[in-house]
Amino acid sequence: MAEITSYKYRIEPQDVDFTLRASASSIINYMLNVAGTDADNKGFGVASLQDNKYTWVLSRLGVEIYRQAEQYSNIVIDTWVNEFNRLSSTRNFRMRQDDEVLAAGVSQWCVLDMESRQVVDLSIMKERHDEVMVDAPSPISAPARLRPAEHTASSEYTVAYSDIDFNRHMNTLRYVDMIFDAISLDVIENNCGMRIDFNFIAEARYGERLTIAHSHEGNTWLFEISSSEKTLCRAKVEFK
Template sequence: MPTPLIWSEPFAIRSYEVGPDERASVLTLCDLLQEAAGEHARAAGKDGFSLPNGSWATWVLSRLALEVDRRPRLRERLEVETWPADLDGLRATRDFVVTGGDGVRLASATSQWFLIDVERRRPIRLPRSMDGFSVPDKPRALVLEGEPVAPATVEHQATFRVRRSDLDRVGHANNVRFIEWALEALPSDVGLEGVDVLYRAEAVYGDEVASQAGPLVDGERYHRLARVSDDRTLALARTRWTASTESS
């Protein structure tokens, strides 16, 4: 039986995925999105591709945007619905809708991915086997806005060392860790409603990463992650906050 193009993955929020308020963080939601996407690709036989040069290709996230309506509670059962929304030859777009145990939408997200030759660390064109693996007629879960930019001024800053526990199966820092570093530079993450991350370069074990955050203006804040050794931009992000969030 063919794998459905619209995939649903159930989850339950576990005790180690919540904070003091007994609700899952935005980071946990991002982890669940990544897991659902991976399970769909695996079931469809599209989680990796052999290449003529003897190497293999795997998916790398280039952008992720998430808007949160409500963070799920401890032990709440939820469902992540995900589907490939578009293909453009080089990138694949995948959308997500998260619903809670009451059936009400908790979060919406969209993402862009490309394939890299793992050996050469270079992007490749999508293979012909990806043709037709999209649902272009389904309403988009979230529409991307203009790309995040570096903050004009730096209000908060912190540095982090990439640990072994930060690495994924390809050997670079997991994409959710980038979001963690962006938020960890701030005095608080209370009031976070959304995040939009543009990934520019990989971080590997031992890299020192500088997390820079600009001031909160009209409910939004811009972030830059850079490798300290050469000041190369690793990611740019925009976060969205509730109106009551303090700017300090």
């Protein structure tokens, strides 16, 4: 059994939104960076998988934000893996400023064979995984499974150079930007905390035309991002 590992960061100008507080997108960015760094440090990151033409893929993410850290705040992100089965690995996050928990997250990952585009049975790395498992519960409930919904509004966007990662797929964080760009500015400005759930279904490729559909009822906002062919991502944001 392993221990919870912590990483230190500072909230930089590019991390804050117009309220000068860390945006949801940058909070998720810190969590995903820590996921990559921690997996690499413990010998089961993308670098170790690439040799085998495999890659980690984020399938679901749940994040609760209690307080958005201000610009130049020093923060700590704790991370630990606490569940592992043939299909997915669960990594947890807690963002803190000293002892105050600012945000928490639960992410579910699978391994994809980049040639066959099929999900790989994680049993192949059970031994390595057993060594890094931490005996601590997830800080929040698991990411919700989001079903198709009727949407009342939509916009379109073409995936561009500044959106893509080394696979020439749209970066996960751009989905976060897209959904928050559809929410009213005063809701974002005056929020008292939120819960975000993401289901990542397929990847958006460079040049692809996307439709970002959404609807909302009270404090709950639902999103579906799709290409001409299929649904790529569903998301839900519930403001407190």
